[in-house]
Amino acid sequence: MSGPSIVANRLSSVKPSASIAAKARADALRAAGREIVDFSVGEPDFPTPEHIVDAGVKALQQGLTRYTASAGTVALRTAIVDKFRRENGIDYGVNEIVVGTGAKQLIFSAFTASLNDGDEVIVPAPYWVSYPEMVVLHGGVPKIVEGPAATGFKLTPAALESAITPRTRWLVLNSPNNPTGAIYSKEELSALGEVLMRHPHVWVMTDEIYEHFSYGDAGHVSIVAAVPALRSRALVINGVSKAYAMTGWRIGYGAGPVELIKAITLLITQSTTCASAASQAAAAAALNGPQDCVGIGRELFRHRRDRMIRQLASIDGIRCDLPPGAFYVFASVEGLIGRVTPSGGVLKSDRDVFNYFIDEAGVVSVDGTSYGLSPYVRFSFAISDREIDRGCEAIAAAVKKLQRH
Ligand code: PLP
Numbered sequence: 136m137s138g139p140s141i142v143a144n145r146l147s148s149v150k151p152s153a154s155i156a157a158k159a160r161a162d163a164l165r166a167a168g169r170e171i172v173d174f175s176v177g178e179p180d181f182p183t184p185e186h187i188v189d190a191g192v193k194a195l196q197q198g199l200t201r202y203t204a205s206a207g208t209v210a211l212r213t214a215i216v217d218k219f220r221r222e223n224g225i226d227y228g229v230n231e232i233v234v235g236t237g238a239k240q241l242i243f244s245a246f247t248a249s250l251n252d253g254d255e256v257i258v259p260a261p262y263w264v265s266y267p268e269m270v271v272l273h274g275g276v277p278k279i280v281e282g283p284a285a286t287g288f289k290l291t292p293a294a295l296e297s298a299i300t301p302r303t304r305w306l307v308l309n310s311p312n313n314p315t316g317a318i319y320s321k322e323e324l325s326a327l328g329e330v331l332m333r334h335p336h337v338w339v340m341t342d343e344i345y346e347h348f349s350y351g352d353a354g355h356v357s358i359v360a361a362v363p364a365l366r367s368r369a370l371v372i373n374g375v376s377k378a379y380a381m382t383g384w385r386i387g388y389g390a391g392p393v394e395l396i397k398a399i400t401l402l403i404t405q406s407t408t409c410a411s412a413a414s415q416a417a418a419a420a421a422l423n424g425p426q427d428c429v430g431i432g433r434e435l436f437r438h439r440r441d442r443m444i445r446q447l448a449s450i451d452g453i454r455c456d457l458p459p460g461a462f463y464v465f466a467s468v469e470g471l472i473g474r475v476t477p478s479g480g481v482l483k484s485d486r487d488v489f490n491y492f493i494d495e496a497g498v499v500s501v502d503g504t505s506y507g508l509s510p511y512v513r514f515s516f517a518i519s520d521r522e523i524d525r526g527c528e529a530i531a532a533a534v535k536k537l538q539r540h
Contacts, residue, residue: 149272153264153505154513157489161499172526174500174514177313179380179462181435183417184428187379190420194413203409206400207234207388211415214422215388222346223357225366227390233399234418236410238344238374238387241399243269244406245340245370245389248398250275254304259290260507261465263313263342267507275304279507284467288315288508292326299330303337308358311345314506314513315465316458318349321356328362338368344387345461347378347429350437355460367392378429379421386410386418436462439516439523446527447514450534462517465503468510474537482537485510495536496529 157175164171182188206212212232219225235241242265250256252274258266260281267277280298282288295306308327310319319327331337339358346355359369374387389399403409440457443464448455452470468488475481476495482488489502489512503511516523 145272145274149268150264152268154501157499157501160493164493164497164499170497172496172498172522172529173518174498174516174526176515176517178382178517179377179432179436180517180519181380181432183380183384184421186424187381187417187421190424191384191413191417194416199412199416201412203412203415205403205409206396207232207410208412208415208419211386211419211422212388214419215390218422219371219390223371224360225357225371225390230393231390231396233389233396233403234410234415235387235389235399235403236407237376237385238342238372238389239265240407241372241387241389242266242340242342243272244399244402245372245395246270246273246275247402248395249304249338253302255300255302256304257295257298257306257337258507259294259308261288261312261314261503261511262307262507263309264505266307266309276302278303281508282317283508288312288317288465289319289323290327292330295327295330296333299334299337301336303334305338305340306331307340307342309342310358311349311355311460313345313461314463314501314503314511316461316463318351318353318355318460319358320353321361324356324358324361328358328365331362331365335368338370339365340370340372342372344372344374344377346373347433348436348462349460350433350440350457351459370395375418375421378432379418380432381414381418381421384411384414384417386414436516439518439520440464442520443514443516443523443527446524446531450527450531452534452537453530462515464514464516465506465508465511466514468503468512471534471537472510473540475540477536481540485512488512492530492533495533496526498526498529498533 161173212229215232250273255276255278256270257278260279270277280294282290349355370391376382455466485502492498501513503509
């Protein structure tokens with residue numbers, strides 16, 4: 136006889152990460168012998184630059200193999216302070232910085248540190264899949280506010296104003312955005328800031344992990360630089376995963392008021408103790424070292440973005456514009472809804488389209504529903520030109536096989 140479930144009640148309403156699940160599906164299909172193009176990837180496909188790897192190896196050889204301070208080494212936190220000053224025009228002290236095992240751990244810990252049961256967190260949709268689930272995990276209530284294609288997938292000041300209640304704890308902003316690539320301009324950030332200035336109980340968590348993947352002239356601006364008065368209630372989240380192709384090193388960082396940074400650090404002391412010592416040394420080398428690798432990565436991704444859009448936008452039933460940032464195309468598949476597959480099924484949702492692309496084209500993507508806006512599909516262009524061409528051609532051929540009702 137089995138006893139009660141070992142799994143806590145609070146997990147019953149938490150969904151697994153759709154992008155991680157899609158990647159696992161691609162890996163399983165490949166292992167089963169199918170040729171798959173994986174458009175679900177959320178990481179650069181090139182290796183970590185050599186000088187950064189060398190710094191990690193050297194750290195290990197020199198004996199940096201022990202625990203570090205829980206908030207991160209002073210060397211790395213100093214490199215982060217310099218980075219904020221140099222790239223974002225924001226002045227932080229070392230004691231306003233915390234280093235974590237990826238940006239993801241810090242977002243999670245920030246919610247652990249700040250949310251009481253029933254607290255609301257405004258999450259503009261489309262959103263990175265993890266924000267609402269993390270909020271739910273902490274007894275919070277995600278308040279999803281849709282940013283439709285007509286607003287460039289962005290939150291408007293009016294929509295923000297009407298979503299704020301006395302229970303609102305955070306606004307989560309993600310610019311450049313995963314999954315749409317939307318980037319908030321300085322003016323747009325100032326307008327959102329004006330709303331926040333009228334509601335001093337609301338904090339802003341600004342996830343800037345894609346900052347270096349911005350393809351226009353204006354580039355990325357942090358809301359803390361655009362609205363310095365928000366600094367006292369802002370947590371800036373960033374990391375080295377995407378900019379330096381370091382996803383597996385697991386180093387992210389947060390910057391904000393000391394009270395919050397101390398609370399997050401307390402959680403680290405009672406959970407992971409600290410981020411990996413050698414990875415911290417490598418991250419410091421990434422931030423302090425030559426930055427040309429960042430620009431090279433951006434130009435490569437710009438070229439891939441243009442290549443993917445050229446092909447996808449010409450497919451009947453798929454609509455997409457050039458994303459201003461990040462490395463994803465968030466394409467409307469509204470034109471495919473209602474079409475009939477060769478086996479007689481009707482595509483009723485973007486989830487059906489996602490499944491059809493796997494079955495018929497051997498292409499793994501991620502459905503827009505998982506990001507809070509449908510009917511869309513997210514395609515990552517963090518893969519080679521050859522794979523982009525192969526995947527787009529396979530999708531075009533699969534779409535041709537669909538019949539209209
Ligand atoms: N924030 C966003 C918007 C992301 O897309 C991701 C990863 O996909 C992360 C944070 C997590 O980054 P890290 O590797 O630093 O945990």
